[in-house]
Amino acid sequence: MPIKSNDRINQDQINLVENAQNRIRQKKRLFYHFSIMFFGNISFLTFNLLFGFKDEVVLFDYPWSYLAIALWFLIFLIHFYNVFITNKFMGDKWEREQIKKLVSKQELKITKLKMEFEKEARIKAESEIFNQNNSSSCITLIAAASANNVIGNNNKLIWHLSDDLKHFKELTKGHCVIMGRKTFESMPKALPNRTNIVVTRKLDYIAKDATVVHSIHEALEKAKDDKQPFIIGGGEIYSQSMVLSDRIELTRVHTESQGDAYFPEIDYKLWNEVSREERFKDEKHQFDFTFIRYNKK
Ligand SMILES: NC(=O)c1ccc[n+]([C@@H]2O[C@H](COP(=O)([O-])OP(=O)(O)OC[C@H]3O[C@@H](n4cnc5c(N)ncnc54)[C@H](OP(=O)(O)O)[C@@H]3O)[C@@H](O)[C@H]2O)c1
Numbered sequence: 001m002p003i004k005s006n007d008r009i010n011q012d013q014i015n016l017v018e019n020a021q022n023r024i025r026q027k028k029r030l031f032y033h034f035s036i037m038f039f040g041n042i043s044f045l046t047f048n049l050l051f052g053f054k055d056e057v058v059l060f061d062y063p064w065s066y067l068a069i070a071l072w073f074l075i076f077l078i079h080f081y082n083v084f085i086t087n088k089f090m091g092d093k094w095e096r097e098q099i100k101k102l103v104s105k106q107e108l109k110i111t112k113l114k115m116e117f118e119k120e121a122r123i124k125a126e127s128e129i130f131n132q133n134n135s136s137s138c139i140t141l142i143a144a145a146s147a148n149n150v151i152g153n154n155n156k157l158i159w160h161l162s163d164d165l166k167h168f169k170e171l172t173k174g175h176c177v178i179m180g181r182k183t184f185e186s187m188p189k190a191l192p193n194r195t196n197i198v199v200t201r202k203l204d205y206i207a208k209d210a211t212v213v214h215s216i217h218e219a220l221e222k223a224k225d226d227k228q229p230f231i232i233g234g235g236e237i238y239s240q241s242m243v244l245s246d247r248i249e250l251t252r253v254h255t256e257s258q259g260d261a262y263f264p265e266i267d268y269k270l271w272n273e274v275s276r277e278e279r280f281k282d283e284k285h286q287f288d289f290t291f292i293r294y295n296k297k
Pocket of ligand 1: 142143145150151153154156157179181183186199200201202213214216232233234235236238240261
């Protein structure tokens with residue numbers, strides 16, 4: 001991706017230089033036109049007067065030199081109009097502004113690209129190191145998301161689906177559960193029978209019955225002895241851990257919800273659906289839902 005964008009930047013610069021060169025050529029041509037016309041006209045008049053053609057009458061009763069001058073002047077006016085009226089908006093000032101705009105746009109693009117590139121490179125490097133150290137474990141994201149990927153609102157879950165809770169408990173029991181600080185605070189207490197790991201940037205954060213860490217990699221490092229550590233949310237943590245995960249246990253709740261926390265879009269080029277199990281709405285379940293397992297390709 002960065003290579004393509006760099007190509008685009010180079011093309012922009014080439015276009016800019018070509019435009020400036022065209023403009024210079026245009027103006028030079030106008031100057032030559034004017035000079036030749038000026039001296040040409042004087043010569044015509046001189047010839048006409050000196051060599052006695054002044055009484056010669058041609059088309060429309062004027063000497064030929066007058067007509068030649070008028071014609072030349074008309075062409076010059078058209079040329080002048082093209083350069084300074086039609087292309088006025090492309091004058092020097094306009095060009096300088098365009099260059100300024102382009103340069104600042106390009107600088108912004110380059111800075112963004114650099115940041116993206118550095119971020120990608122950092123994530124990739126960290127993931128590679130991490131994968132080397134944890135190649136035998138199956139990092140699993142577990143989530144329940146509506147059809148439009150909503151997972152929570154105002155730091156609360158949206159629905160209560162008892163079979164989904166059971167499913168969550170069965171899968172995560174005895175394992176490490178890694179969560180963002182907000183998800184931890186949305187629960188009444190640490191989840192029993194699991195090693196709770198809370199990710200926060202707050203260096204002085206204390207979480208009862210949980211291990212506090214300051215990055216997702218540190219969390220996974222803490223969970224390195226677990227063959228299947230679970231990342232249990234919320235939105236911020238899911239979106240950063242997709243790249244590190246091997247499996248997604250998704251409960252797709254068949255409703256469109258409103259909320260402020262989202263499950264990231266699943267890129268089906270990277271993930272294979274390996275199983276699905278449908279559940280239907282009943283007195284204990286407000287919506288139909290489906291347990292879907294995805295493995296990373
Ligand atoms: N439906 C589901 O399956 C499900 C599951 C879990 C949660 N949820 C819902 O999701 C919502 C919460 O999700 P959320 O996205 O708002 O918050 P979150 O992901 O639970 O937590 C975000 C917090 O995690 C910490 N954090 C994030 N990235 C970090 C990093 N790279 N390094 C260190 N710390 C990092 C930061 O804590 P500090 O601000 O302390 O630095 C950040 O504010 C709630 O509504 C909850 O009910 C739904």
